[in-house]
Amino acid sequence: QQQVKQSPQSLIVQKGGIPIINCAYENTAFDYFPWYQQFPGKGPALLIAIRPDVSEKKEGRFTISFNKSAKQFSLHIMDSQPGDSATYFCAAVAGGTSYGKLTFGQGTILTVHP
């Protein structure tokens, strides 16, 4: 059962473009939504995270938009750079637990051309 659906599978943009990655979830118990960045041969690293009491969060060039009623959230990367080329995963954690059991989306391979 895929609880967090992520799209697109892959994305190619030019330097300076604004790639957008979308995720949708089914479990209404989810109450924490982190995004992870993964480079080849490395483990995922936390990029930015949001809780559903806000509709948007910005950290540097990265912005999460959150739509609680639609059960959707998305990552926007402003002024994308070739160094942003990586695989991005959205994830979710359910409330009611005291630990971070992450449920990941399938991932999006982002390529930023110079």
Add this chain to the structure above:
Amino acid sequence: GAGVSQTPSNKVTEKGKYVELRCDPISGHTALYWYRQSLGQGPEFLIYFQGTGAADDSGLPNDRFFAVRPEGSVSTLKIQRTERGDSAVYLCASSPLAGRYNEQFFGPGTRLTVL
């Protein structure tokens, strides 16, 4: 300081063999997680340790999989009678505290290939 380390980085084994995968978390981190990442997929939760005890092992696929953390630091994931379907990257993550909002720091993973 050092991050999460995992050994070996690569493990090739034959179907039916036993393997052990090791995780060294960041010093002082009490929470430890194991995930499995199949090719082209996101990581899937396997097990969570708080201290020495496995607080949630609901993600272990079957009884061939077992994990321990006897002293509350290093953890070992053990797989018996390996099958080709066990081939994946096994990721370990640690967190300073157990809370669900706390950042998990991932290791580079162990790539397991079962021939």
